[in-house]
Amino acid sequence: MADFDLVIVGTGSANSIPGPEFDDWSIAIVERETFGGTCLNVGCIPSKMLVYAADVADTIATAGDYGIAASFDSADWPAIRDRVFGRIDPIASGGRDYRFGAECPNITVFEGDARFVSDRRLAVRMGDGSTESVSGRHVVLGAGARAFVPPYRGLGTVPFHTSDTVMRLDSLPESMIVLGGGYIACELGYVFSALGTNVTVVNRGERLLRTEDDDVSAAFTTAAQRHFDLRLGATVTSVRGGAATGSTVRGGAAISDAVRGGAAEFVYAADGSPSAQGNSYTVEFDRGGRAEAVSADVLLVTTGRVPNGDQLALDLAGVDDDDGRVLTDEYYRTSAPGVWAFGDLSSETQLKHLANAQVRALRHNLLVAEGQADGPMRTVREDLVPHAVFSHPQVASVGLTERDARAAGLPISVANKPFGHTAYGWAMEDTASFAKLIAHAETRELLGAHIIGPQASTLIQQLIQGMSFGQTVDQMAHDQFYIHPALTEVIENALLEL
DSSP, X not given: OEEEEEEEEOXXXXXXXXXXXXXXXXXXXXXXXXXXXXXXXXXXXXXXXXXXXXXXXXXXXXXXXGTOOOOOOOOOHHHHHHXXXXXXXXXXXXXXXXXXXXXXXXXXXXEEEEEEEETTEEEEEETTSOEEEEEEEEEEEOOOEEEOOOOOTTGGGSOOBOTTTGGGOSSOOSEEEEEOOSHHHHHHHHHHHHTTOEEEEXXXXXXXXXXXXXXXXXXXXXXXXXXXXXXXXXXXXXXXXXXXXXXXXXXXXXXXXXXXXXXXXXXXXXXXXXXXXXOOEEEEEEETTEEEEEEESEEEEOSOEEEGGGGTTGGGGTOOEETTEEOOOTTSXXXXXXXXXXXXXXXXXXXXXXXXXXXXHHHHHHHHHTTXXXXXXXXXXXXXXXXXEOSSSOEEEEEOOHHHHXXXXXXXXXXXXXXXXXXXXXXXTOSSXXXXXXXXXXXXXXXXXXXXXXXXXXXXXXXXXHHHTTOBHHHHHHSSOOOTTSTTHHHXXXXXXX
């Protein structure tokens, strides 16, 4: 049994809490998988490194549009994969080694699965099967989220992939079924499609990226037909194919609990990870009252992510939750004194840049609570948290959609400017991309910005800044220069229209 000043559960953004200000605190860090959390190991960073490779392949494949004779012949998937994880895995290992090292004499690392047993006390089931008991004057929960597994008939008997595992495939599959139509489906589906896999997307809704602005969602769905065989409005009735054995894949990312206990054979690569070849999966679904089915070598489930609160025995510590999402106040305090939470575990918006901002505020609030920093406590403004989808085309958004603004009864003005109305858009031969802005018709403030097209995630940044500093659309349009003929002129044109 060990008592600490601070117990931290999770090593994503929470790993940045210990700093010089906490040198006189005794700290326990609990991690059950791989140091660095979702973003580093199975999320933002590896997926975007793969997207970049996919973009290069797509650029080659479409070079003929610009009078360039080039052809994309094939992709060396192991080389692409190893470039990504050859960089990421050492960072994760280095982070772990640092916390175990002499540089962190006040920190004790517990590699295991933590669950509450009482107020601010947790039992940690270690990798060797033993159990350690740890408690803290403060406990910070940064345990993140995991892939959601829908209760489709037969899914629990096959070794499907999620975003946690598919990026480490041993070889590039000839065909893939993607279940879902959100950002993970659209990003990873695009990666494999651009590199040569035949990708079929089976989605319950009639459009992809349905939470985006309606115009963006519709445009993306149309554009995605170039990359995917789209089966929209599909209600999955069954899944069948290869079966699971409960093995884990490289990097410590385990096959979902839902697939463990299968009975049939499954092909594994030499390193013990599921192979892309030698298996066949069939997904049966209903569309408009008609039964359909598709088959492929690999099944990728991307139907969302759920917070890990249901795995922490929160009730034993008096921590309130909403179906696994830990509830906090604006300062990241839970209902249990001394217990704090942030990030994907507690936020309705699961984004790394939001978690990073929250943890900066939370670490200050910990010091305030102990009288080691001046108040007041800090919080993060979350109404202007932007996001991007790194697919093809790219999508970026901040603030209200037109749908939400009208539902709120706000008086709005809307501008929608195509990339093709700028000189740089002409150079790109772009006929589909656009920037859509929603402004309050009376106050002139920008309520929302939605961009679909090349470099959307970069183009939106100046609008995020303008909104954050309270500029009107008129100030954003007129009080700065826009380089001609840069692509940023599409933003200028949309602002001028408002």
